[in-house]
Amino acid sequence: MSDVRLTINGREVTAPKGSTVLEAATRAGIFIPTLCHDPELTSFGACRMCVVEIKGMRNLPASCVTEVADGMVVETDSPAVVEARKTILELLLANHPADCLTCGRNGDCRLQDYAYMYGVKSEPFGGEKHNYPVEDDNPFIIRDMNKCILCGKCVRACAEIQGKNIIDFAYRGFDAKVATAMDVPLSDSECVFCGNCVAVCPVGALQEKALRSAARTWEVKKVKTTCPYCGTGCSLELNVKDDRVVGVTSCQGDVNGRALCVKGRFGFGFIHHPDRLQKPLVKKNGTFVEASWEEAINLVAEKLQDIKEHHGSDALAVLSSARCTNEENYLMQKFTRVVLGTNNIDHCARL
Amino acid sequence: MTNSIKEIAGADFILAIGTNTTESHPIIGLQVKKARRNGSTLVVVDPRRTEVAELADLHLQIKSGSDIALLNAMAHVIIEEKLWNKDFVNGRTENFEAFKETVKRYTPEFASEITGVPAETIREVARGYAKANNATILYTMGLTQHICGTHNVFAVANLAMLCGHIGKPNSGVNPLRGQNNVQGACDMGALPAVLTGYQPVTADEVRAKFAKAWQVDELPAKPGLTVGEIMEGAAEGRIKGMYIMGENPVLSDPDADHVIHALSNLDFLVVQDIFLTETAQLADVVLPAASFAEKDGTFTNTERRVQRVRKAINPVGEAKADWEIICAVSSAMGYAMKYASVSNIFDEIASLTPSYAGISYSRLEEGGIQWPCPSAEHTGTPYLHKDKFVRGLGKFNPVEYIPPAEQPDEEYPLVLTTGRRHFHYHTGTMTQRTGALEVYYGTEYLEINPVDASALGIAEDDMVLVKSRRGEVRVKARLTDVVPRGVVFTSFHFPDVAINKLTNAAVDPLAKIPELKVCAVKVEKAS
Amino acid sequence: MSYVTLTINGIKVTVPRGTTVLDAAREAGVFIPTLCHDPDFPHFGACRLCVVEIPGMRNLPASCVTEAADGMEVYTESPAVVEARKTILELLLANHPQDCLTCEKNGDCRLQDYAFRYGVKEAGFQGERKNYPLDDSNPYIIRDANKCILCGRCVRTCNAIPERSVIDFGYRGFNTKIVTAMDTPLGESDCVYCGRCVTVCPVGALIWKSLAGKGRVWEFNKEEVTCTFCESGCLFEVVSKGGKNIAVVPKAPGTGRPLCLKGRLGLELKYLDDPPAPQLKKGDTFVEVSWSEALGLQEILPKLTGKNG
Numbered sequence A: 001m002s003d004v005r006l007t008i009n010g011r012e013v014t015a016p017k018g019s020t021v022l023e024a025a026t027r028a029g030i031f032i033p034t035l036c037h038d039p040e041l042t043s044f045g046a047c048r049m050c051v052v053e054i055k056g057m058r059n060l061p062a063s064c065v066t067e068v069a070d071g072m073v074v075e076t077d078s079p080a081v082v083e084a085r086k087t088i089l090e091l092l093l094a095n096h097p098a099d100c101l102t103c104g105r106n107g108d109c110r111l112q113d114y115a116y117m118y119g120v121k122s123e124p125f126g127g128e129k130h131n132y133p134v135e136d137d138n139p140f141i142i143r144d145m146n147k148c149i150l151c152g153k154c155v156r157a158c159a160e161i162q163g164k165n166i167i168d169f170a171y172r173g174f175d176a177k178v179a180t181a182m183d184v185p186l187s188d189s190e191c192v193f194c195g196n197c198v199a200v201c202p203v204g205a206l207q208e209k210a211l212r213s214a215a216r217t218w219e220v221k222k223v224k225t226t227c228p229y230c231g232t233g234c235s236l237e238l239n240v241k242d243d244r245v246v247g248v249t250s251c252q253g254d255v256n257g258r259a260l261c262v263k264g265r266f267g268f269g270f271i272h273h274p275d276r277l278q279k280p281l282v283k284k285n286g287t288f289v290e291a292s293w294e295e296a297i298n299l300v301a302e303k304l305q306d307i308k309e310h311h312g313s314d315a316l317a318v319l320s321s322a323r324c325t326n327e328e329n330y331l332m333q334k335f336t337r338v339v340l341g342t343n344n345i346d347h348c349a350r351l
Numbered sequence B: 001m002t003n004s005i006k007e008i009a010g011a012d013f014i015l016a017i018g019t020n021t022t023e024s025h026p027i028i029g030l031q032v033k034k035a036r037r038n039g040s041t042l043v044v045v046d047p048r049r050t051e052v053a054e055l056a057d058l059h060l061q062i063k064s065g066s067d068i069a070l071l072n073a074m075a076h077v078i079i080e081e082k083l084w085n086k087d088f089v090n091g092r093t094e095n096f097e098a099f100k101e102t103v104k105r106y107t108p109e110f111a112s113e114i115t116g117v118p119a120e121t122i123r124e125v126a127r128g129y130a131k132a133n134n135a136t137i138l139y140t141m142g143l144t145q146h147i148c149g150t151h152n153v154f155a156v157a158n159l160a161m162l163c164g165h166i167g168k169p170n171s172g173v174n175p176l177r178g179q180n181n182v183q184g185a186c187d188m189g190a191l192p193a194v195l196t197g198y199q200p201v202t203a204d205e206v207r208a209k210f211a212k213a214w215q216v217d218e219l220p221a222k223p224g225l226t227v228g229e230i231m232e233g234a235a236e237g238r239i240k241g242m243y244i245m246g247e248n249p250v251l252s253d254p255d256a257d258h259v260i261h262a263l264s265n266l267d268f269l270v271v272q273d274i275f276l277t278e279t280a281q282l283a284d285v286v287l288p289a290a291s292f293a294e295k296d297g298t299f300t301n302t303e304r305r306v307q308r309v310r311k312a313i314n315p316v317g318e319a320k321a322d323w324e325i326i327c328a329v330s331s332a333m334g335y336a337m338k339y340a341s342v343s344n345i346f347d348e349i350a351s352l353t354p355s356y357a358g359i360s361y362s363r364l365e366e367g368g369i370q371w372p373c374p375s376a377e378h379t380g381t382p383y384l385h386k387d388k389f390v391r392g393l394g395k396f397n398p399v400e401y402i403p404p405a406e407q408p409d410e411e412y413p414l415v416l417t418t419g420r421r422h423f424h425y426h427t428g429t430m431t432q433r434t435g436a437l438e439v440y441y442g443t444e445y446l447e448i449n450p451v452d453a454s455a456l457g458i459a460e461d462d463m464v465l466v467k468s469r470r471g472e473v474r475v476k477a478r479l480t481d482v483v484p485r486g487v488v489f490t491s492f493h494f495p496d497v498a499i500n501k502l503t504n505a506a507v508d509p510l511a512k513i514p515e516l517k518v519c520a521v522k523v524e525k526a527s
Numbered sequence C: 001m002s003y004v005t006l007t008i009n010g011i012k013v014t015v016p017r018g019t020t021v022l023d024a025a026r027e028a029g030v031f032i033p034t035l036c037h038d039p040d041f042p043h044f045g046a047c048r049l050c051v052v053e054i055p056g057m058r059n060l061p062a063s064c065v066t067e068a069a070d071g072m073e074v075y076t077e078s079p080a081v082v083e084a085r086k087t088i089l090e091l092l093l094a095n096h097p098q099d100c101l102t103c104e105k106n107g108d109c110r111l112q113d114y115a116f117r118y119g120v121k122e123a124g125f126q127g128e129r130k131n132y133p134l135d136d137s138n139p140y141i142i143r144d145a146n147k148c149i150l151c152g153r154c155v156r157t158c159n160a161i162p163e164r165s166v167i168d169f170g171y172r173g174f175n176t177k178i179v180t181a182m183d184t185p186l187g188e189s190d191c192v193y194c195g196r197c198v199t200v201c202p203v204g205a206l207i208w209k210s211l212a213g214k215g216r217v218w219e220f221n222k223e224e225v226t227c228t229f230c231e232s233g234c235l236f237e238v239v240s241k242g243g244k245n246i247a248v249v250p251k252a253p254g255t256g257r258p259l260c261l262k263g264r265l266g267l268e269l270k271y272l273d274d275p276p277a278p279q280l281k282k283g284d285t286f287v288e289v290s291w292s293e294a295l296g297l298q299e300i301l302p303k304l305t306g307k308n309g
């Protein structure tokens, strides 16, 4: 593949032939704001937030759909570009609810980022506002179409990542809206609640229900880990506030990219479920009573030792776990073979 | 898996056998959908018209348990029509003649009788598979690739070798693992006959190596009992004490009443889990374990990728990480186990396990690594068997179709098959307690074909009794043609629909896999 | 010292006699929201956000001014309490600009925190908005009286240094406002720009000009440093974003420490790669001055360096 040379903001840069101006700039560490673009989805070129000035071109082209060419001279922050972006933001904000005060995406919202960056204020009483009811009848996703900026990322994510076509653009003009077929709630559609649309939404139009009502974006610590459910091994980020897992968000995983399924994204509630065992239990006269760790461990050690001495090692058996870590399975078989002295170890994974 | 998950999207022919991929492995399902969008052919073999079957070019609605007949018949067609890969078979495999001999009698017409799939369809699928550039076979069964071969897996492997669809990118034989760390539990030697990395306990030099590293004089040489044999032993009183970590055999194993009886028969049972599961309730001592969010470690996924688990919060209450508990028990029994952190445990694993030797926590910070990874410079192995098989030449293992141990009869006229649901996982211990999943998908039901239902006077949402020779459960009926006539389906995620009270504990003699997929039942309206 | 024992949401707690219910709750690890309360200048009791329910008391008392008593039973989140807090927040928001989108305080604002906590959206009442001009009259502090919730914390902390006492409440009713002596902009007042008021303001009514437009609070890292110019040892924070130090701001000084502009400028010079040129008021206007003048070193510096500063 051959490279082309172009100039961005006075800097000479090279980019592979066929790449977009946006990609070339990103590679060179030059930031261009985007709303409808996503590197993993097909390009759409609709929001025009990413416009740049290119010498010799009459209008300001959208950098996410403009191919680089040899000798191109690009300005990403010229006065004309900044003016255009401000206008776009003003138009978007004119019919956007002034709701950051309590919005779940406050602090992690592209519209807000760019409004701050370009000093565009919201006008609470400016343009005509939508008055759609907020859809929150399912336990996973909140849809607030009043906040939707019609970037279409969710539509593309559902089609291109999830391979479903649950949502699409509907209606025209001011009434244009992202909707399911027949505009029914997600819960009445074939939606599988993977939340992959939520993961790409740049604003607060789609939100993870539990997470966004439990914490503000700046309060959470994110810890990258591996999903505890199926054997696919998706990477995800646990969102932690006050030593509690309050939600899950996507990160870039080796296996899954940003995609997750409903279990990985919304199935974390068991961690803090009141049924969690919090203390060792020892059965006395048929009922469990709480015990100290010392008491419980000593009892286990004594009983296992006793059986080993009286009935031999092979009277003992261990079931290890396909849900525990490698390290734990390793120690369990080491313990079984060295301490119990038997190879009677298996797990229930054959099922 | 012999291949990576992402390679599925690059296959031009996918044969999915008994896997409802989009529901039970949604993210792998995405790769299947991607392959479809790229124009590849998808053939699904499943008695139910599952979600992935809806996507398929061809859905072979085969009779439960007749897969071998189908696979052998495909091989028959491929050999007969000279579509097999001579270079691969001659250069990389052995025992072809015996295989050829066995499949000779599996004409498509013969197989059609057994499977219910038209002979012409079998021919078509066989030709499609053989002629593809890259063909991949997906199936779920929770097998250990290297040691517990079963007849089904042999049949699949035979077919792949016959066409040379193995040992290259996008082409291979790919079992999809049910639980997050089945692969890792097997790799780590949580199996009766092998130590880590499938090193046999029967090999003297292997035991000597481990004994030296673990600073003991000797290790037991006799292979141990499998889970089914352990339960059998407990029921018969030969096994007196058991230690169960993070498993719930009362719900997940076949013939639940038998498991309960076996566990109750023990002198001493200790269960270590995050919840007081149905199994834990039978224990003498229950030890509270930390969840995945509360500890460090690694999981190995179905494509052999070792990935980090990171501690996000402190254990709830007084719970402790499983590895800490094992260390405490071991130390209390006189064998001191002390590790400053889990990365030290991992280093010990790497030092004893050739396929993990090059992996370390510092490398895993950069991303997951697929074993075999023999050295710190090795970048991991996206697909297996590149130039040769682990044992050198790939061996054809001819297998015959054996009918399921339990066939429907007059008294129990329906076939019950079990499986997974999109919104739930395994025995439901976790997914029943999320505050979300169980709210949306709160009750289990029995799928039954409308024709069968009307014959039995059963309507949608009726409470029905499902009875087998071993037990009965109550469940609501859902009328759907997702299941063909004669078959009913449900999952095992819901404790109040403990479907494994009905299933058959008869095991495959080689792999010891119980016949969870097939058992004979009768269904009647509950009063 | 004598002690009293009370229960808060069912938790028993023992505290010295004279402790407020608010402090007792904090002792018990129970959170009560406050707006006007300042631990350094307590007993103000104006915003009433900290109300609690105490059976036997007729109204909902403000916990920040109510003394804990033996045997008292306190409920901090009872339905009546939550209702009261919601009403207070709705009233505050009714004439508060809907400006979080670009407000510098977004992400570190008590009004916002509590609106989120109690699920109060603006426009419960669509109140009259204030329309005060932004006070941008000096190089250090931006005042936006439209966002002021009249908690009075700035007044109390400023007046704690008698020779400062620059601001106070002015006017009445809806027009009540925090003002300087003649309601002049801050730049024309006797303000010394120590920033005591900014450190305590719970909302975006008082903000640092040095940080305006530089980033959102969640992008910042803060590291505490101690000023060594005088023996008071006031505490400051070096604010950084993306690994670069961008400003130095003081922490609330309480009663013990005065805080001063000179200290802050000195720390900016010390910690920032390119500190903004210091400005001092000469006559009616602010002019850029040399660092030695800003730090009051003109006289000693030449002696130290042997050159003219």
Ligand code: SF4
Pocket: A096, A097, A098, A099, A100, A101, A103, A104, A105, A106, A107, A109, A110, A111, A112, A147, A203, A204, A205, C101
């Ligand atoms: S979507 Fe963004 S801009 Fe809109 S209210 Fe939410 S945080 Fe503010």
Ligand code: SF4
Pocket: A157, A158, A162, A164, A166, A167, A186, A190, A191, A192, A193, A194, A195, A196, A197, A198
């Ligand atoms: S949750 Fe998944 S299936 Fe549902 S609309 Fe979003 S992307 Fe589509």
Ligand code: SF4
Pocket: A147, A148, A149, A150, A151, A152, A153, A154, A155, A178, A197, A200, A201, A202, A203, A205, A206
């Ligand atoms: S819901 Fe979000 S992702 Fe979808 S079009 Fe609206 S703003 Fe874009």
Ligand code: SF4
Pocket: A227, A228, A229, A230, A231, A232, A233, A234, A256, A260, A261, A262, A263, A264, A265, B025, B026, B027, B028
């Ligand atoms: S997110 Fe879904 S597909 Fe991915 S590992 Fe978890 S359960 Fe499996």
Ligand code: SF4
Pocket: C147, C148, C149, C150, C151, C152, C153, C154, C155, C178, C197, C200, C201, C202, C203, C205, C206
């Ligand atoms: S300016 Fe700030 S501190 Fe002062 S009264 Fe207003 S809100 Fe309170």
Ligand code: SF4
Pocket: A101, C096, C097, C098, C099, C100, C103, C104, C105, C106, C107, C109, C110, C111, C112, C147, C203, C204, C205
């Ligand atoms: S002061 Fe607080 S509530 Fe008001 S606009 Fe600023 S951040 Fe929002």
Ligand code: FES
Pocket: C033, C034, C035, C036, C037, C044, C045, C046, C047, C048, C049, C050, C051, C062, C063, C064, C065
């Ligand atoms: S904090 Fe108690 S009245 Fe304001």
